[in-house]
Amino acid sequence: MSRSINLAVIPGDGIGPEVVTEGLKVLDAALDGTDVKVDTTTYDLGARRWHDTGETLPDSTLVELREHDAIVLGAVGDPGVPSGVLERGLLLRLRFELDHYVNLRPSRLFPGVSSPLSEPGEVDFVVVREGTEGPYVGNGGALRVDTPHEVANEVSVNTAFGVERVVRDAFARAQARPRRKLTYVHKHNVLVHAGHLWRRTVERVAQEYPDVAVDYLHVDAATIFLVTDPARFDVIVTDNLFGDIITDLAAAITGGIGLAASGNVNPDRSAPSMFEPVHGSAPDIAGQGVADPTATAVSVALLLDHLGLPERSERVLEAVGADLGARGSAPRSTSEVGDALAARVTP
Ligand SMILES: NC(=O)c1ccc[n+]([C@@H]2O[C@H](COP(=O)([O-])OP(=O)(O)OC[C@H]3O[C@@H](n4cnc5c(N)ncnc54)[C@H](O)[C@@H]3O)[C@@H](O)[C@H]2O)c1
Ligand SMILES: CC(C)[C@H](C(=O)O)[C@@H](O)C(=O)O
């Protein structure tokens, strides 16, 4: 029976549209020869829309987005827009409204890819970053702004419900992987309220997963081991902000931010999940056609897996692995990389 995927595409700002074009090429190639058809609707959201209309994410657009099977997003953020307007008003609003409580960020060092670490070992882990709580929720405010007496608060919100659901997801993922190891990362020696909620939750859920080995690292120590011994990690679960920071570091040790993919997953499927590279709009290289679209291609692989097409997902990952392994030193343009990946994916 033929199947149709309703895909919403938000190219966004800077290099976002450049990498999304290539990601969609790879998606088409991956579905070539199948009876799965993709219907894409592109949404013009981001800096240009904000400049033209003052809108970041109109309610009516959000209603339409909910009707899709999944979303692909490039990147948001622009030097001409006040910092936070698009990041909060568009990207975080999507993650919160669509209940993307699992922000899945895999890191794998593909053979042939150079790492800044001299002996990284076999690196293949996934960070399960909480996506709807923490200091990201906007529970803050400022008094006496721009005076010597300014007070600024940004309160981290952690609920028993929110922590438990993401911890459960991480345990299930760890159990399904060969090494069955879960590292939870926090800072419970200092952030005793949130940290102890995370700790108690992990300890309680762990009783249901006796075959998953659990350890804990304070986030500062986690950054040490990500550099000195990244092979020790299998699944990492952590809060929204720690997860943001350690996944850029994870990208840096596994070939760079141009390769790092993510899925903002709603595991309950009450709304579409959203797939996007970890990187941002990279204003420093936007418009030059040099951005690496590989992260978007790997995000497409996550999307295919999420939509129940694991064999097609694997095919994209194999194409990425082959392309990375064959990369010479000559620089390639964004579209050259996209074309090469699509050619390797096509059966
Ligand atoms: N998910 C998102 O949409 C997202 C993520 C991070 C940052 N941002 C936003 O993007 C803007 C720029 O942020 P930033 O500079 O901190 O982070 P960034 O990820 O955009 O760029 C950091 C560095 O990585 C390089 N880089 C990023 N992606 C690349 C790619 N595909 N290929 C090659 N090089 C790449 C950039 O050129 C830059 O030197 C800001 O407005 C920020 O808020 C958005
Ligand atoms: C742009 C910003 C809101 C976002 C985050 O902090 O989650 C980005 O850094 C990311 O990693 O996707």
Ligand SMILES: [Mg+2]
């Ligand atoms: Mg980030």
